[in-house]
Amino acid sequence: MVTFRVVTIFPAIIRAYVGESILKRAIAADLIDVTVHDLRDYATDKHKTVDDYPYGGGAGMVMKPDPFFRVIEEQWPDRQSRRVVLLSPKGRTFTQDRALSFSRETRQTILLCGRYEAIDERVREALVDDEVSIGDYVLTGGELPALVIIDAVARLVPGVLGDSRSSAEDSFSCGLLDYPHYTRPEIFRGMTVPPVLLSGHHSEIERWRRIQSLRHTLERRPELLERLEMSQEDRKILKELKEEST
Ligand code: JCZ
Numbered sequence: 001m002v003t004f005r006v007v008t009i010f011p012a013i014i015r016a017y018v019g020e021s022i023l024k025r026a027i028a029a030d031l032i033d034v035t036v037h038d039l040r041d042y043a044t045d046k047h048k049t050v051d052d053y054p055y056g057g058g059a060g061m062v063m064k065p066d067p068f069f070r071v072i073e074e075q076w077p078d079r080q081s082r083r084v085v086l087l088s089p090k091g092r093t094f095t096q097d098r099a100l101s102f103s104r105e106t107r108q109t110i111l112l113c114g115r116y117e118a119i120d121e122r123v124r125e126a127l128v129d130d131e132v133s134i135g136d137y138v139l140t141g142g143e144l145p146a147l148v149i150i151d152a153v154a155r156l157v158p159g160v161l162g163d164s165r166s167s168a169e170d171s172f173s174c175g176l177l178d179y180p181h182y183t184r185p186e187i188f189r190g191m192t193v194p195p196v197l198l199s200g201h202h203s204e205i206e207r208w209r210r211i212q213s214l215r216h217t218l219e220r221r222p223e224l225l226e227r228l229e230m231s232q233e234d235r236k237i238l239k240e241l242k243e244e245s246t
Contacts, residue, residue: 002157003033004150007071008113011036013143026160042070051116060117068123083107084129087142091131096172103156113142175228179212211237
């Protein structure tokens with residue numbers, strides 16, 4: 001089972017999200033397990049302080065090391081059975097490939113969510129195995145990144161999506177952006193559905209979808225095409241799409 005342990009001063013943020021929809025079901029079905037640990041419970045003073053002023057001065061507060069050491073040493077003392085992940089804009093970027101490797105992790109994944117300006121460097125030095133960013137923008141804390149990781153990983157665990165949906169068909173799993181989708185009605189506010197989708201010709205529908213995926217990827221994310229394993233047919237379609245745009 002894939003197990004996430006989230007350390008945060010805002011446990012309600014994590015519980016709210018994993019308590020709904022697909023993650024709620026996956027947890028109830030014992031496909032994944034998420035527990036939330038309030039960092040303040042591991043502060044030792046009467047005000048439950050988890051931050052302090054930075055040595056050397058400067059703006060903002062720094063998270064104290066002691067509560068992190070205490071929660072980890074008390075809850076997960078065995079180094080071999082844990083993988084401590086710090087969420088931070090300084091980490092390596094989280095991708096679909098990394099989501100897949102998290103989904104195959106046998107150790108408990110411990111997600112450390114910071115707040116404030118920074119975290120005492122000795123947490124990294126002594127406790128953190130892996131530092132992960134979800135993208136090049138700055139948030140106010142690690143809770144949303146932790147939820148992004150849990151969400152992206154959970155849907156790759158066999159059984160979580162149900163058998164009618166396969167994560168293998170996703171954008172990024174196949175290396176291309178998704179094609180356009182339509183549902184009823186056939187005409188909505190004067191806008192129609194591409195006739196090929198109503199034709200019942202399955203091979204033509206597949207080809208149309210492949211063309212659309214290649215078109216959108218070429219227009220919006222051309223760098224994804226460099227990593228793609230392309231068939232002769234794909235190469236021909238791409239050549240035509242490139243000629244179209246000139
Ligand atoms: C703690 N601010 C933790 C992570 N990818 C990404 N963007 N922003 C973060 C992040 C920001 C934070 C903290 C305070 C993570």
